[in-house]
Amino acid sequence: MEVGKSVPTQPGSRKEAPPPEPPVADVAHWEGLEQTDEFRQLVRSRLRFVLPATVFFLVYYFLLPIGNGLAPDLMKTKVIGEVNVAYLFALSQFVMAWTLAYLYIRKANRVFDPLAAKLRARAAAGKDGGAR
Amino acid sequence: MTITLALFLIVVAVTLGITAWAARRARTTVQFWAAGRQIKGWQNGLAIAGDYMSAASFLGIAGLIAFNGYDGFMYSVGWLVAYLTVLFLIAEPMRNTGKYTMADVLAYRMSPVPVRSAAAFATVAVSASYMMAQMIGAGSLIKILIPTLDTNLKPYFNWTVFGTHLDPSITMVGLLMMIYVIAGGMVATTWVQIIKAILLMSGAVLLSFLVMLHFGFNFGSFFNAVAGVKDSATKLNFTQPGILYPYGKKQVFGIDLALLDNISLGMALILGTAGLPHILMRFFTVPNAKAARQSVAWAMGLIGSFYIMTTFLGFGAATLVGKAHICASNSNLAAPRLAEFLGGQFFGTTGAEFLLAFISAVAFATILAVVAGLTLAAAGAFSHDFYVNVIRTHLLHGQVSEREQVTVARITAGLVGLLSIWLAARVGATANAAALVAGVAFVIASAANLPAILFTLFWKRFNTWGAVASLVGGTVVTIWLVAIGPGWTLPANAHPAFPLQNVGIVSIPIGFALAIIGTYLGELVKADKLAEVKFHEIDVRAQTGLGAEPTPVPA
Numbered sequence: 001m002e003v004g005k006s007v008p009t010q011p012g013s014r015k016e017a018p019p020p021e022p023p024v025a026d027v028a029h030w031e032g033l034e035q036t037d038e039f040r041q042l043v044r045s046r047l048r049f050v051l052p053a054t055v056f057f058l059v060y061y062f063l064l065p066i067g068n069g070l071a072p073d074l075m076k077t078k079v080i081g082e083v084n085v086a087y088l089f090a091l092s093q094f095v096m097a098w099t100l101a102y103l104y105i106r107k108a109n110r111v112f113d114p115l116a117a118k119l120r121a122r123a124a125a126g127k128d129g130g131a132r
Numbered sequence: 133m134t135i136t137l138a139l140f141l142i143v144v145a146v147t148l149g150i151t152a153w154a155a156r157r158a159r160t161t162v163q164f165w166a167a168g169r170q171i172k173g174w175q176n177g178l179a180i181a182g183d184y185m186s187a188a189s190f191l192g193i194a195g196l197i198a199f200n201g202y203d204g205f206m207y208s209v210g211w212l213v214a215y216l217t218v219l220f221l222i223a224e225p226m227r228n229t230g231k232y233t234m235a236d237v238l239a240y241r242m243s244p245v246p247v248r249s250a251a252a253f254a255t256v257a258v259s260a261s262y263m264m265a266q267m268i269g270a271g272s273l274i275k276i277l278i279p280t281l282d283t284n285l286k287p288y289f290n291w292t293v294f295g296t297h298l299d300p301s302i303t304m305v306g307l308l309m310m311i312y313v314i315a316g317g318m319v320a321t322t323w324v325q326i327i328k329a330i331l332l333m334s335g336a337v338l339l340s341f342l343v344m345l346h347f348g349f350n351f352g353s354f355f356n357a358v359a360g361v362k363d364s365a366t367k368l369n370f371t372q373p374g375i376l377y378p379y380g381k382k383q384v385f386g387i388d389l390a391l392l393d394n395i396s397l398g399m400a401l402i403l404g405t406a407g408l409p410h411i412l413m414r415f416f417t418v419p420n421a422k423a424a425r426q427s428v429a430w431a432m433g434l435i436g437s438f439y440i441m442t443t444f445l446g447f448g449a450a451t452l453v454g455k456a457h458i459c460a461s462n463s464n465l466a467a468p469r470l471a472e473f474l475g476g477q478f479f480g481t482t483g484a485e486f487l488l489a490f491i492s493a494v495a496f497a498t499i500l501a502v503v504a505g506l507t508l509a510a511a512g513a514f515s516h517d518f519y520v521n522v523i524r525t526h527l528l529h530g531q532v533s534e535r536e537q538v539t540v541a542r543i544t545a546g547l548v549g550l551l552s553i554w555l556a557a558r559v560g561a562t563a564n565a566a567a568l569v570a571g572v573a574f575v576i577a578s579a580a581n582l583p584a585i586l587f588t589l590f591w592k593r594f595n596t597w598g599a600v601a602s603l604v605g606g607t608v609v610t611i612w613l614v615a616i617g618p619g620w621t622l623p624a625n626a627h628p629a630f631p632l633q634n635v636g637i638v639s640i641p642i643g644f645a646l647a648i649i650g651t652y653l654g655e656l657v658k659a660d661k662l663a664e665v666k667f668h669e670i671d672v673r674a675q676t677g678l679g680a681e682p683t684p685v686p687a
Contacts, residue, residue, distance in 0.1 A: 030668040033678075042675055050220045058402075061213045065206065065398055068373035069391030076372050081352040082359035086202060086373050087443075093209045094436050101219055101432050108224075108425060116421075116676040123678050 033123060042115040049107050053100055060096055064089055135485055136278045139493035147312065147500065150323045154316035161537045162684055164317035165232035165512060166416040169683040171322055173423040177430020180414050182325030183505040184211075184405075184431070185332060185438060186262075187269045187498050191464040193439070197446020198466035199455055201363065201370030203377055204446055206394065208439035210401030212432065217406040219428045224421040225589050225674035226412055231681050233509075234412050234581065235517040238588050240673075241666040242596040245526050248517045250603035254580040255409040255513035257607045260552070262408075262573035263506045267302050267556035269464065270499040274301035277468060277492040296558045303553050309503045310549035313511065314542045318417060321504045328494075328501035333434060335494040336441040338487075339467070342474040343448035357451040370450055384631050396637035397571075403640060404574030407581030410509035419683040445470060468492055507548050515544040572614055575636045579643030580606030587647055589674050594651050595663040601650025606643030613639055 033039055067075050068086060075086040158164045171179065186192075189211065196204030230237045235251035275282050285300035292298065312320045347354040361370040368374050377390040384392065405411060415424045449458060449466035458469045468491050475487030519540055524530045583602040587594040613635040618628040632638070654660050673679055 030672050033672045033676075034668050039672065039675070046675070054216070054220055057213060057216050061210070061402060062395060062398060064209065065391065065394040069377070069379045069388055069394060072372075072374060072379060082355040082371055083351075084371055087205075087371060090202075090205055090209050091440070093213055094440055097213050097216055098432065098436060100216055101429060104219060105425060105429055109422075113422065119672075119676045120678050123676075 029123075033119060036119065036122065038115050038118050038122070042112060042119070045107075045111050045115070049104065053104065057096065057100055061093060064093065136489035136492055137281065139489050140278065140281070140496055143493050143497045143500070144308065146327065147308070147320075147324050147497075150327070151312050151316040151320040154320035154323065157319045158315070158317035159538065160534055160684075161232070161516075161541070162681075163319065164538050164541050165413075165508075165516065167318040167322050169417060169419055169681065171417040173418060173426030174430050175322070175326060176414055176418050176423065176427035178329045178434065179322045179325040179417075180411060180427055180431035181434040181438070182327075182329035182332070182501045183410055183414060184435060185329070185498065186266055186502040187273070187464075187495055188265060189439075189442075190332060190336075190498055191269070191273070191467055191495055193442045194445040194449060194467040194470075195458075195464045196376070197442060198449035198453075198458060198470075200376040201358070201361065201368070201447075201450065202373050203375050205443060206376075206397070207401065208442050210398050211405070212436045212439050214402045214405035215428060215432045215435065217402060218411070219425070219432070221586065221589075222406045222412070223415050223424045223428050224677075226415045226585075227418065227421045227424040228675075228677045228680045229589075229670055229673050230412075230416055232413070232416055232516050233512045234409050234585065235513070235521075237670075238584055238599055239521070240670050241588055241594075241663045242599050243660060243662075245522050247596055247599050247603075248522050250600045251581075251584070252513040252517045252522075254576065254584075254603045254607045255517075256510055257611070258407075258409060258573045258576045258581070259506045259510040259513070260555070261576070262410075263503055263510070263552045264556055264559055265573075266499055266503050266506070267305065267552055268559065270305045270496075270503075271299045271302040271556065273464065273492075273495060273499070274305075276465065277488075277495075293554055296554060298553060299557045302556050305499060305503065306549050306553035306556075309500060309507055310546055312500070312504045313507045313545040313549070317541070318413075318508060321501075321508050322417060324497075324504055325501040328497045329434060331494045331497050333438060335471075335491055336438055336445065339448070339471060339474065339491070340441045340444035342478060343444045343452070343470075346448075346452065346474070346477065354447070354451075358447045361450050361454075370447065382631075389631060392637060393632050393634050396632055396634035399640055400571065400574040400578055400634060400636035403578035403582055403636075405577070407577030407585065408573070409513065409577075409581070410505040412585075413505075413509050413512065416681070420680065421677050448474075468495070503552075507545055507552070510548045511541060511545040514548065515541045519544070571634065572610065575610045575614075575634075575639055576607050578636060579610050579639040580604075582640075583644045583647040587651075589670065591651075592664060592667045592671075593655070594647070594667075595654045595660040597654025597659055598647045598649075598651030601653075602643050602647035605646040605650075606639065609642050609646075610635060610639040 067089065075084065075089070077085045079085060079088055157168065160168075162168055189207070193204055193207050196207065198204075226234075226237060229240060233251075234255065235248045238247045238251055282301050285304055289298065289300040289303045291303070312324055344351075344354065347357070355371060359369045359371050362368070363370070363375045366375050366378055374390075377394045379388055379390045382389040414427070418424050418427055445467050449470040453466070453469045453473050458466050468488055471491040472484045472488040476484030479486070516537075520532050520537055524532045580603050583606065584599045587598060587602075613630050616629040617635060618631070618633055630638075
């Protein structure tokens with residue numbers, strides 16, 4: 001793109017450039033999309049994964065400092081040689097984080113992305129669920 | 133010493149070469165701020181890792197573990213788990229609704245002038261404290277690792293500005309980072325971060341491999357050696373928790389002070405990352421939400437592997453080198469000293485010198501990459517949010533051309549660079565605050581930025597008053613609590629007005645509460661009806677990517 005031109009113009013057209021937003025960009029349009037079955041399904045399925053997963057990782061993470069503070073003898077228990085519960089618990093946090101990330105990404109690719117694509121197609125076709 | 137200097141010069145030459153290449157690709161605003169949104173998912177993952185793993189995590193955590201054993205590892209755990217917050221709640225909605233900065237997302241629903249000004253204030257507070265820690269660290273590191281560089285630089289960088297004598301090493305680092313950002317914008321910054329991530333990972337793998345080689349790849353005997361290291365004050369060995377956080381000493385409101393401090397630290401670590409402007413900015417450089425998700429996956433793989441290796445580096449330094457030989461006062465030298473020891477053991481004197489030089493060069497590249505990212509974030513807040521969108525567009529009702537936007541961006545990047553050089557020399561010379569400021573950045577990010585972003589995306593009633601209350605209030609409360617807490621002054625205040633060093637456990641709930649109270653107050657005076665109406669739009673956009681900023685077709 002050329003430096004210094006703030007609005008790119010169509011070559012050969014004398015008309016003004018069209019506004020960047022699609023013509024349906026108004027509140028009713030967005031509310032209509034919000035009320036479609038696909039959108040509700042998308043939000044619901046996302047929430048069904050993200051909410052429990054977030055609660056789980058917060059609880060699992062804070063158990064580590066709380067355990068170290070309140071149950072030091074348990075955490076110092078040796079498991080294999082000098083390797084103790086505290087170190088293994090800390091390592092398990094890495095496994096937990098990677099596993100949850102893997103599960104989220106798999107779910108996003110299989111469930112969230114197709115639903116979002118459907119909604120984008122619906123908006124492009126000018127349909128919005130009939131709210132208008 | 134000559135090897136160190138040679139490796140430093142190679143790092144400088146390669147990064148400047150990249151900048152020269154990138155300068156041709158940093159001409160429009162979308163190129164300057166978002167690398168033309170053409171960074172691939174895996175590349176952005178490497179760049180996030182490079183932007184995130186600062187000298188504080190490489191040298192700092194290795195040092196904390198080397199001096200305090202297990203408790204130092206708590207940072208490593210928190211800094212990885214933090215990315216689940218980013219992945220689940222932030223990365224994709226950010227890419228779907230944002231343009232160049234965090235404030236773009238907020239300004240979708242809120243009145244642009246107050247919310248952009250408040251977001252610029254919080255962004256600058258986070259980036260400035262983070263940057264200060266990096267620059268001061270850089271200065272002291274260069275002085276110890278290559279003292280000749282500092283003395284050689286002195287005749288050329290011997291400046292006193294407003295009564296503060298500038299530190300030659302800090303000035304050199306600052307000038308380099310200014311060149312990357314001013315000339316190469318986000319493109320150069322991204323590639324400097326990618327190279328740094330590769331260097332850092334190879335350094336950590338090499339050192340971990342040599343540590344395990346020393347112990348004959350026997351994990352049992354490695355841990356036996358670690359358990360043989362004892363802390364003199366607490367009588368605990370280094371595999372046990374409780375050295376850095378001595379539980380059962382003091383209580384506040386009937387709860388163990390060390391436990392509170394540790395939980396408080398954890399809150400800032402796992403919530404703060406999702407509010408760091410320089411990390412959020414990285415999600416605008418990829419083509420779409422799917423690539424944003426992929427980049428978090430790559431970043432988590434790299435960051436997690438690296439932080440697991442910090443136990444080899446830290447415990448390795450504790451067992452093989454020992455606190456006395458690292459440096460009595462500066463735990464940051466644990467990794468370099470470990471490299472020197474391992475090099476000497478396996479490859480003789482030249483090996484020792486080479487490995488020390490290599491690790492020093494990695495640390496140097498690390499600092500350069502992180503400060504470049506921070507400069508870009510702070511410049512974005514000043515120039516894109518405050519100058520272009522608040523002053524020119526809304527207060528003066530002007531049209532701002534591409535050329536003017538990019539020029540102003542370059543000028544602000546330069547000013548941010550100069551200011552940070554001066555501030556780092558000023559703060560670094562006087563206060564104990566230097567060590568604290570990096571932690572403060574995470575707390576401000578989680579108390580001020582995170583509530584504003586989360587509520588903008590997910591809470592229908594949230595409005596401008598709530599956003600400004602959390603952005604300004606969260607920042608001010610955090611800084612105030614740190615200032616009246618222990619550790620701000622040297623020697624540490626024995627009877628501080630606020631008992632905790634990590635203030636997150638108090639200031640993060642306050643930040644969220646301010647967002648909620650502000651929202652209800654705003655509703656009472658009926659200040660902001662647009663925010664609720666516009667929620668439908670941001671809701672659909674964030675979830676579906678409809679109308680997201682496109683990737684411009686390359687000319």
